[in-house]
Amino acid sequence: MSPEILEQQLLDRWLTAYDEMGTLPKYKEQVVETFYGEMHLFRVSDYNNGNFPAEEGLSSEFSERKRAAYGLNAAGRPCYVTSYGEWEGFYHYSESYVEYVEFHIPTRVPSCIQRLELRDGLKTAYQSLLLNGRSGIPDLVGQPKEKMLKRLLKDKHSIISDVELFHYENGCIKWADCLYNMPGIGKMPGREEYKYNEDGTLDEIVSILKDNEPQYAYVKPPAGVSLSELSDRVSQLMAADIITAIEAIKPKQPLVLLEVGYREVANYVPWLKLISERDWTRTLTEMGEEELFNELMLYNDHDYKEVQLHTAERLLKAFLGEVEKGGDYAIAETMMHRTAWYLTTGKLDRKIAASDQFIAYSVDWSLCPDDIGEMLLSCGMPETQLHDWKERGII
Structure with a gap:
């Protein structure tokens, strides 16, 4: 066979x-x-x-x-x-x-x-x-x-x-040949490797595809940790990976906006859109405050940068496995917003230049949030800043 x-x-x-x-x-x-x-x-x-x-x-x-x-x-x-x-x-x-x-x-x-x-x-x-x-x-x-x-x-x-x-060893699946x-x-051959804890319970499955980095196909969630606690841990680790990714980009200008994009159910590995003070000022001069949101947060043609998850990858897989099991992806949305909250409130850990009005926000590319203001608040924007942006017509 x-x-x-x-x-x-x-x-x-x-x-x-x-x-x-x-x-x-x-x-x-x-x-x-x-x-x-x-x-x-x-x-x-x-x-x-x-x-x-x-x-x-x-x-x-x-x-x-x-x-x-x-x-x-x-x-x-x-x-x-x-x-x-x-x-x-x-x-x-x-x-x-x-x-x-x-x-x-x-x-x-x-x-x-x-x-x-x-x-x-x-x-x-x-x-x-x-x-x-x-x-x-x-x-x-x-x-x-x-x-x-x-x-x-x-x-x-x-x-x-x-x-x-x-394929089995000692009554347990050791690996699987995949196609x-x-x-x-098109067609991609692969292999999945199974790893077990000392008590014999499955700990992780690692998927290996030709010419690709190994990825976790399954990770057992840590014992004694609630789903909300697990979500917050993933948010902190993902925020750290995002900061590392931005450091590698080396922005030449302080950042005003940072979009953390994802796709509900399909993909929670973030893609980033960076808006600098220069982008903000140029758009403000050319189009006015009332077009800032549309041009910079909705329609601009800036390149997106993929984040390589290093510290968050394993725990993210465990978290998403629990989310999938429960069928409530609103919990994953909360996790992504919390990731942006850590980036916003921590000012990128002071490792990257950010303007006084810097805001990171997390958004599902396939949907427009029902309430933009509520989304920004959940991502760490101060209420005074949200009120100011609404007064000025930015939102």
Whole structure:
């Protein structure tokens, strides 16, 4: 067995799943209890010892943030899922594998397949295929499934896949041979190395891709530390890494604004936008105070600088693992704002020249904050400064 064979088996499974949408009612009939949460909870990769770990983000009530319904069967395991009125999926269990198959209902196309192979209760292989955007391409709908799959593979942006072949030592996974297919990048072979504590519990998984630096795929959170405490620790370490990154840039002018950009759920490794006193003064002279915010914080064409996380990387992975488990990404937003708060209130630890009105702010690139003033306050801006900027028309 090899990762390449696993990948081909996964593609073949997509073809057979294409004709199984009609089995959804059978799994829906098995539901005895329903809970609500974020999309893609109960990941098959987490299945162990005959069940899934408890999902902290589940609720008995439907809400705007928890719109995916998870139907549990008499054994307390998920069997049927419906998400946002557009996706439905089922879980199938056997002694040799556990599988989740999901369909994009409007196009009737399999949008996600997760499959875990088992032997004598041990994980032997994991396969995952996800259509980018979790939906079919409209102009392919109605074509033969074999032709559709060929077009999806040729597109190079439509399919996200991951296969892992596990190797054991002394009854524990020691490493996994992996093959990933990433949108816009293509196939990438890799390896995951598993490390354990003295008591035998998994401590970390390190992912190694060809020509890339090793990255943490999993880190066990420190014991006895609450999620809010862990969040604050990550904020302090991330702020230190950001200051180190700016020192390497060596700004020639004092900074007025520092944007700490991220993308909710997808990427919390920050990208920085630096606005100097010279930028501020030039824009003020050319366009006036009422255009400062738009030009410098929203629309300017300044380059972004990626931050290499050194001190924060490991703890950030542990924190995000807990956030993902609970399904509440507002906690991660608070962590990013707190990072900016440390940068603002500490004046970059006095290691980098900053103007008297310097403010660092953290923002999700994909969204505009509901309340700009509230966001700036949470990032450390004094209320007097916010009032002044509003009076002057900057905000």
